[in-house]
Amino acid sequence: MRKYLVTAVLLVLLSFSMIAADKYDSELVVGTDQNPTTMDPAMYQDLASSQVMRNIFETLVAYTSDVQEIKPLIAESWTVSDDLKVWTFKLRENVFFQKGKFQDGRNVTAEDVKYSFDREMEISPMVRIYMIDTIEVVDTYTVKITLQYPYAPFLTVLTDIGAAIVPKEEVEGWGDDFVLHPIGSGPYVLKEWVKDDHMSFERYEEYWGEKPYVKKLTYKFIPDKAVLTLALLSGQVDITSDILDQDIPKVTANPNVEAVMVGGNNIYAAYMNATKGPTTDPKVREAIFKAVDVTQIAKVIFPNESGVPAYGPIPPGSWAYNPDVQDFYTPYDPEGAKQILKDAGYSDGLKLKMYTSDDPNRRKMAIVMQSMLKQVGIDLEVISLEWGSFIEVSANGEADIYAIGW
Template sequence: MKKFKQYLFILVLITAVFAISACSSSDSKKGSDGQAANNEPKSGGTLNVGLSSNPNTLDPIKYTGAYESQIMRSIGNTLIVYNKDLSDFKPSLATEWKASDDLKSYTFKLREDVYFQPGKYQDGRQMTAEDVKYSLERSAKESALSRLSGVDSVEVTGKFEVTIHMPKPNASLLAMLTDPGNIIIPKEEVDGWGDQFGAHLVGTGPFQLKDWQTDQKVNLVRNDKYWGEKPYLDGVTFKIIKDPNMMTNALRSGDVDIATDIKGQNRKVIETDKNLTLLSKPGLSLTYLDLNNMSGPTADPKVREAIYKATNVEEIVKGVSQWGGASVSYAPLPKESWGYSKDLEKLKPQYDPKEAKKLLAETKYAKGFKTELYVLESRVPYATIFQNQMKENLNIDVDVKVTEWGTLSELAAKGNAPMYIGGWSWYPDPYFFLNKTFHSDQIGSLGNGKGYKNPEVDALLNKALTETVDQKERAALYQEAIKLIMKDYPRIEFDNLDQTAAISQNVQGFDIPADGSINIVNPNGTNVWLNK
């Protein structure tokens, strides 16, 4: 099989539509910021961005796909944004903010020079606190994915000041406010368009929607009344290219300037093209194997420990991601989260089949047992390698059950899956990874369908959410919680997936952050331009 894969790769390279010119790794890894340092920014041109899926709606409360958010980021603005490395927040429509002493409210002062893009039902009027109240309360009450959960109301405390009220403290509020689902929009346009507002989004961002050709492309043009730094580009066109090979060819032929969702052997094709740059870095995305903590053999902590120590995680990650794009995960928190510490990496159990057999021998399952592992089709490679390791190292017969998302999520949430392989992606705030997957109040949900419960962990997670907003203090609390979690072996950490994009040599000032967002012009200092 290995020789066949090598042959297939060589064949792909030989038959590629365009000739591949080999270059040194230093050339192929040259970043856009490094290129930009040698050139003065130029104005003009339209940036073409390839998206792998067709957007369904651009309505902030209705969107559910990351590809939709990529477009929305260029049309609208949130109150605050993350900085480039996602370690802290920066002003956007809000100039400053402050939490109350009890952490149940946040007050935001707003910019006074912000105007909406002209639309059918308003001519580009000034944005005020009333617009913020309308937009955020709409999200809190109607968001399809609860993108502003925990917010009770938004109070207008001045023409350019609002206070967000919550029934209980929630230190994750600021992270939620960066979501494109919470961009500020004009009520007139929503009321006027009704259900069609999602196809006619109006915001305060650097670009405005010009036209949308379903299944083909979305055209944006520069908003000349934009309150922030003037965009260098005249416009941005998002082209829908669902086939990954066509996406790569579109980049190499010049049909797009930025290609997204680059995976598998296409990574190598791009790396060996001197005219392209592959941008790939650890993202806020984890793959793991949940073990049922409530019933079956894995309800015994010693059995879970034996399984973890009999799992060669390095072999699994190398086998699944032979072309790159993933690294071994050491803890239930992505490396790019501000709560991560390299000290956590020593918590990962060492692969030790002999020790694993000894541990299992101390349980009533010394001779092994049969179990089921539920997976989506896309994660079968993980399951197959794990299955072989369990049989060889512990005589555990793992029956791999391939199922679709609806069935898997229901089984996992209800605790009916003995084992299942899942993935988790969210904001940099550890709350969205740890509270959602290990707090006992999440038992019965997809995040903690495994039924993990540890009162000490609950206490630490509650304290990090409700007693402080200081990131260093919260990070320390989360790291203490992780130490306890890892000692309980509730799941096996597999990998930390990369966020990836590829760009042509003409693209300057662009990078792919850990959350995978496509930022063209952003208050965090991003302003992409074309060197042609």
């Protein structure tokens, strides 16, 4: 796996919504500025894909709505050995896959867990469950997972949609076209996917769990956040979290829109390549840390305070957040950065490339970083790409630094 040193920069976003009708046959249009790149859980590398796939696929366990605890989902219970390496999951016996071309809506079993996890470890570009050693089917509804070593956040890993359970018949029956005909055990089925425009889902009426409130769910892809705000205000979309900080006054002033500020689980971050290039040198990475003032970046990008400085990859909205992390963060020290670069052999400076998606906040973050790094002798070229190209560059480890978020 590629390893990157994370420089967490900004967090906390706003959610804005139009109030939906109180009935089970309601429709909801979600506005978002990012396009999904895949509908195969094993292959996704971006938040946009993860969000839409949760309508179709499910995992063994899931977070509660306040993201403070992990609850059963496909698994009804689990135990862990004293050495924290062997996890045994008992599955619910009433979970069914959606009906598809190659199976008729059968039960989800332990064999499906093994197949899904084996497949994830074999083909996933992210290999999120890399800590797993072996997977054993104990009986129809019991699976034993042995880890290579104790891994405290293992249940958290299993909440990720990359660990979703999929039916072998549909995956292998459709082959490469499974991404266009995704089948899981979730509450919605995909009805239409028009690339770069929208994706529509309809409630699966035979869903094994609690009946979803919304009957038809549509994601409308609008990459320009300013245009997305106009779509919200005009009623073209009902809800979005992708509002520019500068548009907050405009949105809050509209009587037809309910603006809700919530504690964020979102991060804007700059990743540095630790596999090739100048940033493989820990001293160069330390110098960049010292040269970047996250407090100033937060003020520039979020003057209306919808974002605050972050000092690590875990946001305040997470149960795992520790406010003391700020005490361990490398402080802003441009003079110290200059000295570190000189000691590392870069007295004449160095050139780096930073890639961003076409998200305006990420571009703005990169431009501010460009200015700050110039002050210590680092010439940073900022390159913005559309989402698909950006994902390819970042996944292949071609960037010295890239701006990302989750």
